[in-house]
Amino acid sequence: MRGVWHTERVKSAEEELMAVVPPGSLMRKAAFGVATHALRLLSGRRRVTLLVGAGNNGGDALWAGYFLRRRGVGVSAILLNPAKAHAEGLSAFRRAGGRIVDEVGTPDLVIDGIVGLSARGPLRPDAAALVESVRAPILAVDLPSGIDPDTGEISGPFVRAHTTVTFGCLKPVHALADCGDVHLVDIGLRPTDPDFVLLDRSDIAWPVPGPSDDKYTQGVTGVAAGSATYPGAAVLSTGAAVLATSGMVRYAGPAADAIRARWPETICTGSITDAGRVQAWVVGPGTGTGSSSDGVLRSVLEAGVPVIADADAITLLAQHPTLWDARDPDTPLVLTPHDREFERLAGPVGVDRVAAARKAAQRFNAVVLLKGHRTVVAAPDGRALVNSATSSWPATAGSGDVLSGIIGALLAGGVEPFLAAGYAAYAHVLAAELAADGAPVPASGLMEAIPAAIRALRRS
Numbered sequence: 001m002r003g004v005w006h007t008e009r010v011k012s013a014e015e016e017l018m019a020v021v022p023p024g025s026l027m028r029k030a031a032f033g034v035a036t037h038a039l040r041l042l043s044g045r046r047r048v049t050l051l052v053g054a055g056n057n058g059g060d061a062l063w064a065g066y067f068l069r070r071r072g073v074g075v076s077a078i079l080l081n082p083a084k085a086h087a088e089g090l091s092a093f094r095r096a097g098g099r100i101v102d103e104v105g106t107p108d109l110v111i112d113g114i115v116g117l118s119a120r121g122p123l124r125p126d127a128a129a130l131v132e133s134v135r136a137p138i139l140a141v142d143l144p145s146g147i148d149p150d151t152g153e154i155s156g157p158f159v160r161a162h163t164t165v166t167f168g169c170l171k172p173v174h175a176l177a178d179c180g181d182v183h184l185v186d187i188g189l190r191p192t193d194p195d196f197v198l199l200d201r202s203d204i205a206w207p208v209p210g211p212s213d214d215k216y217t218q219g220v221t222g223v224a225a226g227s228a229t230y231p232g233a234a235v236l237s238t239g240a241a242v243l244a245t246s247g248m249v250r251y252a253g254p255a256a257d258a259i260r261a262r263w264p265e266t267i268c269t270g271s272i273t274d275a276g277r278v279q280a281w282v283v284g285p286g287t288g289t290g291s292s293s294d295g296v297l298r299s300v301l302e303a304g305v306p307v308i309a310d311a312d313a314i315t316l317l318a319q320h321p322t323l324w325d326a327r328d329p330d331t332p333l334v335l336t337p338h339d340r341e342f343e344r345l346a347g348p349v350g351v352d353r354v355a356a357a358r359k360a361a362q363r364f365n366a367v368v369l370l371k372g373h374r375t376v377v378a379a380p381d382g383r384a385l386v387n388s389a390t391s392s393w394p395a396t397a398g399s400g401d402v403l404s405g406i407i408g409a410l411l412a413g414g415v416e417p418f419l420a421a422g423y424a425a426y427a428h429v430l431a432a433e434l435a436a437d438g439a440p441v442p443a444s445g446l447m448e449a450i451p452a453a454i455r456a457l458r459r460s
């Protein structure tokens with residue numbers, strides 16, 4: 001599990017550290033890390049251009065230029081604001097034989113030291129024009145300039161980085177925006193209590209049966225999904241639950257025939273009232289928002305077991321707030337909105353997706369999984385994680401139905417709701433990657449790759 005810290009917290013941790021280390025040493029450590037990664041990217045080629053802004057980010061770039069010069073690399077620097085360029089960095093760079101130029105030229109690598117942690121908003125026109133003229137790969141110092149450090153928002157021209165070299169700890173931009181390959185350089189910073197986390201494969205403890213388990217003890221997943229119009233949503237959600245657990249899956253709803261035909265191991269009933277006992281309910285995919293769906297959602301919320309409410313269930317909760325009263329406040333609930341569903345429920349997502357999910361999680365006393373290329377999971381107790389897609393293949397019809405089934409299986413297996421949502425998001429992305437293998441994949445293919453994804457997770 002890797003932590004991510006907001007820039008204000010990073011800056012105060014840096015200030016504390018700077019007070020006890022020799023002046024300038026942090027910047028030189030950071031810059032040495034930049035130069036090391038630049039040499040790797042250059043792999044023998046020898047021309048670098050630095051884009052140098054007015055702050056310490058530019059200072060890092062100039063010191064990196066100094067270290068590169070000492071390794072015999074030809075380094076030129078464009079000073080965006082010559083009067084405010086970092087004084088020590090600039091004199092070291094000049095001493096080492098670095099040149100000040102006006103144009104990017106044709107280097108093998110460009111180092112972006114335009115702005116770092118203190119920047120807000122897109123690149124200004126002069127910087128944007130320079131970046132536009134770059135043809136070489138760009139190594140960003142700390143973060144790609146023009147992208148908001150705390151939210152990853154892109155609101156105008158920005159740097160497309162091949163690689164980002166950052167210092168001390170990860171900041172939100174590294175989890176929420178495309179920074180290329182991200183490398184972390186240790187400068188001695190040791191912040192605690194991250195603002196949110198990123199899960200690694202090795203963090204995921206998928207529930208597996210033990211010698212004394214039977215089909216019931218592993219948790220029975222109930223699925224209340226699908227309709228005459230959308231039986232496929234039920235097939236995908238139920239199938240995902242079947243493949244994500246070796247416990248039992250019960251289906252209740254109007255798509256029972258389709259489920260029986262595709263998933264013979266499922267216990268099917270037409271109605272939620274005679275579904276039997278389950279340890280978690282999945283509700284919402286493809287149910288529609290009519291009065292019978294409203295009744296089903298009410299019954300599920302009253303059942304007193306963990307619930308994952310997806311798709312139409314979210315719209316129903318937004319349309320009929322009295323439905324919330326059906327839920328015992330202690331009943332764990334996971335909501336899995338995409339942006340439009342989120343807006344119906346809690347207002348516009350806005351630019352800070354983590355803050356939006358966190359606020360909604362507190363308001364609804366539920367785990368909120370906000371879907372996207374970067375999926376955010378937030379818990380009512382303030383915990384949050386971000387799970388990045390490795391491609392956009394999961395953005396396909398029915399993909400969300402599959403995700404809901406995986407979450408349901410994990411909830412039924414006793415995984416706590418925040419981690420159930422996080423593990424499911426991770427496995428979902430991995431299944432999509434394995435199934436796609438470079439070509440479009442339908443949601444049914446993604447679903448069929450769930451066992452391969454779990455196998456890969458358990459091997460790591």
Ligand SMILES: NC(=O)C1=CN([C@@H]2O[C@H](COP(=O)(O)OP(=O)(O)OC[C@H]3O[C@@H](n4cnc5c(N)ncnc54)[C@H](O)[C@@H]3O)[C@@H](O)[C@H]2O)[C@@H](O)CC1
Nearest residue numbers: 014026027030054055056057115116117118119120122142
């Ligand atoms: N504080 C520390 O201990 C360390 C800081 N380091 C570096 O210092 C950076 C932070 O430095 P600073 O706080 O000086 O700030 P920045 O280098 O992020 O730049 C701030 C400057 O850019 C201007 N600016 C803000 N938004 C802009 C925009 N959109 N376009 C153009 N200019 C803009 C500001 O007016 C200010 O002059 C980090 O990102 C990192 O690279 C590293 O040297 C490691 C140690």
Ligand SMILES: [K+]
Nearest residue numbers: 112115141143
């Ligand atoms: K930068």
